[in-house]
Amino acid sequence: MPYAPKLKESASQTAGPYVHIGCMPNTTGIHTIFDTDLGSTMFTGEAKGERINIEAVIFDGSGTPVKDAMVEIWQADANGVFASPEDGREADPHFTGFGRQHADHDTGVFRFETIKPGAVSVDGKTYAPHVLMWIAARGINLALATRVYFDDEAEANEADPFLSRIELKSRVPTLIAKRDGNTYRHEIHLQGPDETVFFDL
Amino acid sequence: MKSGYYPRDLNMHPPAYTPGYRTSILRSPQKAPIGFDGSPTEFTGPTFGHSLIGELDNNLILNFAQAGESAIGERIMVHGYVLDEEARPIRNTLVEFWQANAGGRYRHKKDTYLAPLDPNFGGCGRTMTDESGYFHFFTIRPAAYPWPNGKNDWRPAHIHFSVFGTAFAQRLITQMYFEGDPNIALCPIVKTIPDADAIDRLIARLDMHNSRPHDMRAYRFDIVLRGKRSTVFENRKEGN
Numbered sequence: 437m438p439y440a441p442k443l444k445e446s447a448s449q450t451a452g453p454y455v456h457i458g459c460m461p462n463t464t465g466i467h468t469i470f471d472t473d474l475g476s477t478m479f480t481g482e483a484k485g486e487r488i489n490i491e492a493v494i495f496d497g498s499g500t501p502v503k504d505a506m507v508e509i510w511q512a513d514a515n516g517v518f519a520s521p522e523d524g525r526e527a528d529p530h531f532t533g534f535g536r537q538h539a540d541h542d543t544g545v546f547r548f549e550t551i552k553p554g555a556v557s558v559d560g561k562t563y564a565p566h567v568l569m570w571i572a573a574r575g576i577n578l579a580l581a582t583r584v585y586f587d588d589e590a591e592a593n594e595a596d597p598f599l600s601r602i603e604l605k606s607r608v609p610t611l612i613a614k615r616d617g618n619t620y621r622h623e624i625h626l627q628g629p630d631e632t633v634f635f636d637l
Numbered sequence: 638m639k640s641g642y643y644p645r646d647l648n649m650h651p652p653a654y655t656p657g658y659r660t661s662i663l664r665s666p667q668k669a670p671i672g673f674d675g676s677p678t679e680f681t682g683p684t685f686g687h688s689l690i691g692e693l694d695n696n697l698i699l700n701f702a703q704a705g706e707s708a709i710g711e712r713i714m715v716h717g718y719v720l721d722e723e724a725r726p727i728r729n730t731l732v733e734f735w736q737a738n739a740g741g742r743y744r745h746k747k748d749t750y751l752a753p754l755d756p757n758f759g760g761c762g763r764t765m766t767d768e769s770g771y772f773h774f775f776t777i778r779p780a781a782y783p784w785p786n787g788k789n790d791w792r793p794a795h796i797h798f799s800v801f802g803t804a805f806a807q808r809l810i811t812q813m814y815f816e817g818d819p820n821i822a823l824c825p826i827v828k829t830i831p832d833a834d835a836i837d838r839l840i841a842r843l844d845m846h847n848s849r850p851h852d853m854r855a856y857r858f859d860i861v862l863r864g865k866r867s868t869v870f871e872n873r874k875e876g877n
Contacts, residue, residue, distance in 0.1 A: 441643060441722035441723055441864045442722065442723055442724045443720060443721075443722045443723070443724050443861045443864075444646065444649055444722065444834075444835070444838070444861060445645065445646065445649055445650075445722060445809075445861050445862060445863050445864075446809060446811050446835075446838060446839065446860050446861045446862070447649050447650055447651065447811060447830045447832070447835040447836070447838070447839060448650045448651065448809060448810060448811055449651070449797075449810065449811045449812040449826060449827075449829075449830075449839070450658070450660075450661075450810075450826060450829075451797065451799075451810045452797060453745075453747065454735065454743045454745045454747075454748065454797075455735070455797070455799075455810075456745075457735045457743055457744060457745055457759075457760050457761050458733050458734060458735025458736075458760075458761045458797055458799065459733055459735070459761075459799055461759065461761050464744070464745055464746075465746075466701070466744060466759050466760075466761065468701060468759070469693075469694070469700050469701060469759050469761060469762070470691070470694070470763075471691075474685070474689075474731075474733075475683075496663040496664050497662070497663035497664070497665075498663055500663075502664065508808075510678065510681075510682065510683065510805050511678075512677075512678075518677055518678070518681035519683070519684075520681035520682055520683065520684060520803075520804070521684065521803075522680055522681040522682070522803060522804055523677060523681050532683060533683065534682075534683035556676070556677050556678070558676075558677050561676075563676055563677075563678070566678070568678045568679070568805060570805070570808060572799075572810050573664065574660050574664075575658070575660030575661045575662075575663070575664035575665075576653070576661070576664055576665075577650070577651035577652070577653060577655060577658070577661060577665075577829050578647075578650045578651060578653065579808070579809075579810055580666065581670075581805075583678075597676070598673060598676065601671065601673060602671060626663070626664050626665065626666055627663065627664075627665070627666060627667050631666055631667060631668055632666075633668075633671055634666050634668075634670045634671070635670050635671045635672070635673050636644070636645060636647075636670040636671065636672045636673065637645065637679055637805065637806050637808070
C-alpha cells in the first residue's frame, strides 16, 4: 500500500554570519548567559585512546578561507562506540564524541582536541576510523556533511564501505587528513577541482 | 544496530547554489552530494541532559539583563513541538535560538547597523523539549534589518533555530518568521527555498489563545525533523 510520511521536514535556512551568538556566545564575548559553550570540550575525564588534534581550513570557490563557519564533529570513542543511546553499546564515559568549534576570525583555521576514533564494527560491516564533520555558515543553505579519515589508516580506508562507494576515486583524497605529529591537518574546498566530497546525511 | 531515516526530501530544502542570495555563489558545492544508506555515524548523535539548562536560558528578556531591568521590545512567547515526519514527538532534545534585538541589531562586533544595542539584551537562549516534544521560550520580537546583498535587501524579522534530534541524520538549522510580515516574500534568503508550502511552514502563527493578557503575545512554531523508519532493534525487541 502506498505510504507517505505524515509531515514534511522543516526547510533548512542558512545559519547566517552570527551563528556564534547563538551556539557559542562565549566566543563572541557574551559571557554571562551560558557558563561554557556547548561542545567546547569533548572530554569529561581521562578518555581512553590516543589524544589527537584535527586542524582544518574551509576554502570558498575563490580560495579564500571561510572565517565565519561553525563546525561540529561527531565520532566514535577509541573502541568504535558512539556515546548515544541509538548505538546500544556502552561508550567511554569520559568522552562525549561531540565537538563544536568556530573558524579563527583571522585565519579561518578550526581545531578540535579529541581522540583517535576506533574502527566502527556493526552488523558485520567495519568502517575505518573517521569523524563526521558538519559545517554551518553564512551562504550555506543546508549545512554540509563530510567525513574526515586518517592517512595512517590506509588499509582500513581501502576496505571502508563509504569510501568504496565513491565512484570517482580521484575524489577520495579530499576526505583524508594528513598526520603531522599529533595533529591531523585537513582542507575542505567548497568548490573547484579539489571540491571536498559532501554527502547526503 | 539497524535503523534508518527516510531519505531527506531535498525539494523541501534550498539548493546550495542560489545566486539571489549572493554569498551562496562561492560557498555552494557544485558536485552532487553522495548518497549513502547510512551507518552508525549518522544514526547516532549527541545527547544533552536537562542539567545543561540554566533557569533563565529560555528567557531572552531577562538572561542578559541587569537586575531589575529587562530587554526592550514587544514581549513574546515562542512555543511549539519538535516532531519527526511521522508526527512522533522528539523528546529531551536541545533547541538553541538566536536573534537580533528590537531595533534589528545583533550583539556582534561585526554588526554595524545604525540601530542601537540594547544593554539588557544578549540575543541567545536554549531549552530542551519535554516528554511530549514541547518547548517554549520568552523573548522580544526582533526587528527587520537591512543587509548587504542587493542594494536594498531587508531580512524579515526572524529567529534562528538549531535543533539536534536524536541522530545526526536529523540535525537542522533553520529560521522562524512571523505571520503577516511583508518582508518574507521579498527576502532573498527565504526565496532560496523552492517550495511555497515549505516556506509557509517556517512562518510562526500568532496564537492569541496562549497569549498572556497584559503581558505577552504567543507565537506557535513547530519544527519537523527527518522521520525514522520504525524498525525493531535486535538489542531492543520492544522496537523504537
